[in-house]
C-alpha cells in the first residue's frame with residue numbers, strides 16, 4: 043500500500059490527542075498548501091475508480107443485434123435468395139445506417155449526461171495553512187484536517203479529533219440504518235470492526251447529526267469504500283417510463299408491421315396473382331417501411347438534450363427519467379427561506395421587553411445604527427441590549443467575510459440567519475470576534491430543524507447572574523419562550539409574568555405579519571452549584587441545558603422575496619400547477635410572504651402548523667389539501683406525510699429540501715429538488731434535481747423544459763409515423779385495384795424514404811424550443827400514453843392521408859404528362875420499365891418527400907401557428923429539408939442510382955408541381971390549428987377557474 047495514500051488506521055484509532063497529528067505528519071492548523079500538493083503528487087487524487095463501462099465495440103454491436111435489426115438482416119438474406127441483390131443490399135443498408143445512427147445518438151446522449159456529472163463536484167471543508175477553506179473532495183490528501191457538519195458527505199477515511207454530537211450514517215458501508223455515534227477518544231478495544239470503531243469515519247458515509255473535526259487517514263481506492271465500491275455515481279441509468287413505453291411501442295409497431303406485411307403478401311398473391319417471390323419482396327418493403335427504427339435512441343437524445351438545456355437554466359437533473367416527471371408535475375411543495383426568499387438576511391429590529399430598536403443598513407455590511415426613542419443606541423447604553431446582540435453573535439457559526447477592497451461587498455460563510463446577527467452586533471459597537479476570544483465557546487448543541495433552536499455554552503471572564511459559564515439559546519420565539527422562566531428587564535433577570543409572555547408573542551406576531559423572520563434569544567447561567575446542570579460538559583444536551591431559561595429579546599430580520607418568484611408563481615397558476623408552501627418558519631411570516639408572491643390569494647388561508655398536522659388524521663389532511671393552505675412550523679419529517687397524501691390524491695409532486703431530514707421526502711417525491719448552495723450533500727444525493735441557484739423560479743423553468751421535451755418527442759413520433767401512410771396507401775391502391783393501377787411506389791423507393799430522407803428533419807423536431815403555450819395548459823396526465831388516439835388519428839388520418847393524396851396526385855399528374863387519359867390503361871401495366879411509368883413512380887416518391895417538408899413544419903407546433911415560432915427558425919430542420927431534397931434530385935439524375943431505384947429525371951413542370959405541395963399542406967394544417975385554437979380559447983375559462991379553485 044502506498045504510504046502517502048493511507049496509514050495503518052488501526053494504530054491511529056489507539057492514539058491519544060496530539061499523537062494523532064504527529065502520526066499523520068500534520069498539525070491542528072492543517073497541512074500547508076505546499077505540503078498538500080506534494081502529497082498529492084506522490085499519493086494521487088482522492089478518486090474511486092469508476093466501474094468498467096461497457097466497451098464501445100460491444101455498445102456499437104448491440105445496435106445490430108436487437109429484434110428489429112435481426113428481422114432486417116433476415117429480410118436482406120431473403121431478398122438475396124429471391125434473386126434481388128440490390129434490394130438485399132438496400133435493406134441491409136437501412137439496418138447499418140440505423141445502427142450507426144442509434145450508436146451516434148446514444149453516444150451523444152451519454153456525453154451530455156457525463157458532462158452533467160462534472161457539474162456536480164463534491165467539496166470538502168479543510169483547514170490548510172491555518173485557515174478554513176473549501177476544496178474539491180478529490181484534492182483531499184492524507185493528513186488533511188477536515189471539518190464535518192450535519193449533512194456532509196464524508197469523502198475520505200479519517201480519524202476523529204473533535205466531535206460535537208457527531209453521528210454518522212454508515213449505511214452505505216454496513217447496511218445499518220441507525221446512525222453511529224462518533225467521538226474523539228482513543229479506542230483500545232481490539233475486538234471492534236473498523237466500522238464499529240467510534241473514532242473513525244469513512245468515505246461514502248454522511249454526517250447525520252452534529253459536527254466534528256477529523257484527520258484524513260486514507261483516500262481514494264485505499265478507503266474502506268474504495269475497497270468495496272464499484273462507483274455508485276450520481277447519474278443512474280434506469281429507463282424512464284417514457285423510454286419503457288417507447289420500447290414497448292416499438293415492439294408493438296414491429297408486430298403491426300409484420301401483420302401488415304402478411305396482409306399485403308396475401309393480397310398480392312390472391313388479388314394481383316403475382317408470384318410468391320414477387321409478393322414476398324413486396325411485403326418485405328412494407329415491413330421495413332413500417333418498422334420505426336431509430337425511435338428509441340432519438341428519444342433518449344431528446345431527453346439528454348433537455349437535461350443539458352435545463353442545466354443552463356440552473357437545474358441539474360440527475361436522471362433522464364426525471365425530465366418526464368417534471369413535465370407532468372402538478373404540485374410543487376416548496377420551502378420558503380432561500381427558495382422563495384433571497385436568504386440575504388438583515389436584522390432590522392431588536393426587541394426587548396423595555397424597548398424596541400430600529401436597525402438601519404442593508405445587507406451584511408456593518409454600516410448602520412440602532413435607534414430608539416429618537417436617539418442612537420449602542421450596546422454600552424443598555425445591558426439587556428448588550429446581552430441580546432452579544433448572545434446572538436456568539437450563538438452563531440457563520441463568518442462575515444470582510445471585503446478586501448474598500449467599498450467591496452461583505453459576504454458570509456455559513457447560515458445567513460446567523461451571519462446577520464454578527465452584523466447587528468457590530469452595529470451595536472461590539473466586535474463579535476473579540477467577544478468570542480474573551481468568552482470562548484466550550485460546547486455547542488447544534489441547530490436542528492426539529493428543535494428549532496440551537497445553543498452554545500461559553501466560559502466567561504465576567505460572571506452573568508453569578509455564573510462563570512453561560513448557555514445562549516436562540517431559536518423560534520414560541521420554542522424559546524416556552525422554555526423560559528425568567529426575563530431580562532432593566533438590566534436584571536426577573537421572574538417572567540404572563541403579561542410579558544403575551545407581550546413577547548404579540549410583538550412576534552406583529553413582525554411576522556409583515557413577513558419578517560423573528561428569532562428569540564435566551565440564556566441560562568450554568569452554575570456548578572445548580573444540581574440540574576450536568577457536571578461534565580460532554581453531558582450537556584438539549585434536555586439538560588435548554589431549560590430554566592432567561593428570555594432576553596427578539597432579533598427581527600428581513601428576508602425579502604426573490605424578485606423573480608412572483609412571476610414564476612403566476613406562471614405555475616397559468617400552467618395549473620399548484621404551489622404549496624411547507625416551511626419551518628412561523629405561520630404569520632409564512633402567510634405574509636406567501637401572499638406577497640401570490641401563492642395564497644384568499645383573504646383567510648388556512649395555516650396548518652406542525653403540531654396541528656400531528657393531530658390530523660388522513661381524511662382531515664386530504665380535506666385541508668383541497669383548499670388554499672400553508673404549512674408552517676413544520677419539521678422536515680412532516681413533509682413526507684404531506685407529499686404522500688398529495689400523491690395519494692393523484693398528484694405528481696415536486697418537493698424542495700436542503701437538510702438531512704428532508705431526504706425521505708425528497709426520495710418519496712416524484713421530483714425531489716435539492717438546493718445547490720445551501721443544501722447538504724445528503725439532500726443532494728436524495729434528490730432528482732439540484733438547483734444551482736436555490737431559486738424557485740428555476741423549478742418552473744425545468745418544468746417548462748420537461749413539458750417541452752415531451753411535446754417534442756410526440757411531435758417527432760407524429761412525423762415519423764405519418765410517413766408510413768403515404769408509403770402504404772399507394773401499395774394498397776395497387777393491390778385493391780388488382781393491379782389496374784400499377785404500383786405507384788416500388789419497394790426500393792419505399793426504402794429510400796427510410797434510408798435517409800426522413801430521419802434528418804425528424805431529428806430537428808427533438809430540439810424545438812418550448813412553445814409559448816406550453817405553460818398555458820394543464821399538466822399532462824402521467825398515465826396518458828404518448829400515442830393517444832388523438833395523436834394516432836392526427837398522424838395517420840390527417841398528416842398521413844395528406845401525404846398519401848399528394849403522392850397519388852403526383853403519380854397521376856406524371857401519368858397525364860406522359861399522355862395517359864382517363865379510360866386508358868395506365869402506363870406500367872405489364873411493362874415495368876415504361877419511361878412514363880418510371881417517371882410517375884419517381885414523382886410519387888418525390889411527392890412524399892416534398893409533402894414531408896410541409897409535415898415537418900406542421901409538426902413543429904401543436905396548436906400555435908408555425909409562423910409564430912418562425913418557419914425557418916430551426917436550423918436542424920432546415921438542413922434536413924435541404925438534405926432530403928438533394929437526395930431526391932440525386933437519385934433521379936445519377937444514372938447508376940436511377941438503375942437501382944427505378945427513377946428517372948423530372949421535368950421543370952414536375953418540380954413546379956412538387957414545390958406546390960409543402961405550402962398547400964402547410965396552409966391546410968394552419969387552418970386546422972386556427973380552428974383548434976379558437977376552440978381552446980372558448981374552453982380555457984372554465985379549465986383555469988377549476989385549477990384556481992383547487
Ligand SMILES: Nc1ncnc2c1ncn2[C@@H]1O[C@H](COP(=O)(O)OP(=O)(O)OP(=O)(O)O)[C@@H](O)[C@H]1O
Nearest residue numbers: 377378379489491494495496516517518625626627
Ligand atoms: N441557525 C438557527 N439558529 C436558531 N434557530 C434557527 C436557526 N435557523 C432557523 N431557526 C429557527 O428554526 C425555525 C425552523 O428552521 P428551518 O430551517 O426548519 O426552516 P426555515 O429556515 O424557517 O424555513 P424553510 O423551511 O422555509 O426553509 C426557523 O423558523 C427559526 O425560527
